[in-house]
Amino acid sequence: MTATVPFAADPRASRGRLYPEVISTFRSPFQRDRDRIIHSSAFRRLKHKTQVFIEHEGDYYRTRLTHSIEVAQVARTLAGALGLNTDLAEAIALAHDLGHTPFGHTGEDALAELMQPYGGFDHNAQALRIVTKLERHYADFDGLNLSWETLEGIAKHNGPILDAEGKVLKPPLPMALAEYNAQHDLWLHTHASAEAQVAAIADDVAYNHHDLHDGLRSGLFDxxxxxxxxxxxxxxxxxxxxxxxxxxxxxRHEALRRVFGVMVEDVIAVAEHRLQAAQPKDADAIRHLGTTIIRFSDKLFRELKVIRHFLFTRMYRAPSVVAMRAEVTQVVHDLVTLFMKAPEHLPEEWRGDVALAASDTELARIVADYVAGMTDRFALQEHARLIEGSQAWPQAPYQV
Structure with missing residues (x-):
């Protein structure tokens, strides 16, 4: 969709790709980015990755894939209503969860703990690592070679990473982000484009809505x-x-679709008001405003905090969910421990990278890439195959 406001991202003015490519005659750079994300292996694996409930616990619960599709739909709606570039907003929305581990935030917490001595782990930085390095399908480059604007949105849709002096706002700076930014500056000291901010708020809208729906279906509340x-x-x-x-x-459906509508309409109204007051002249003016321009109203944000607190106590920390969290945390710890001690258990296509690893940190990054890419079911299957019933790795699941 052609953008209609001067501060929308213009694909004709894109900062380009790390590896220059011939411009498509029938797709804009942002449409091409979206299509490459959809066709990536990492995107397909989201089908079997947890949102809140473990993937195999029920066919009706959201997975990372259905969540990402819902976020993209909301992002297109918001971007279209505000005259922004819908293709860029959609591309960032579709890619925003590519870096998630198996077992949702529980898996991420476990992997982050294990990777702390080796540069840490963050799912946003991992998404950037996937689209710039780990997808290896193209003849001319690793990754998907996405446009600068899409990469920027993936890296910092939740806000700036550095302050104006280059100091990390929330240390430590994830290694994956630091490594890529060193060769392709993503302006980590500014806010992202309006389209990236739309993708971020669309994520909030989607999960606030569907977590209520999934919680009702689970019977954890009524x-x-x-x-x-x-x-x-x-x-x-x-x-x-x-x-x-x-x-x-x-x-239930009629009520929750009204909740959905309240959030979307609130974001549009607030954005229109803030944009009218700021009068940004171009996309870079949005980046340099020093504040998020796409957000909930203060009143709705306070009300959503009440709902999130309810969901935290009744759903995210429900006894059945907590029990499963403990089990899958152990699975991640066991797998990482095993692969660090015996990397020969990694698949053959990963062993070439292992052979080139010059330090424990480099090996740990390879192991983290492999484990983070697992689906829920594959992680459980590999844990059963490699570890369960074996006494080879019995007592130190928290040591790498």
């Missing part, structure tokens, strides 16, 4: 609980007034 909360309570009351006696599943 509609009566949501009647006591801001946003959700009025939404259910509105449905009851309009459709008295509506069956349970339709009532």
């Amino acid at each position: 509609e009566d609980d949501l009647m006591e909360l801001p946003i959700t309570g009025p939404a259910f009351a509105a449905v009851d007034a309009m459709y008295p006696g509506l069956d349970k599943m339709r009532r």
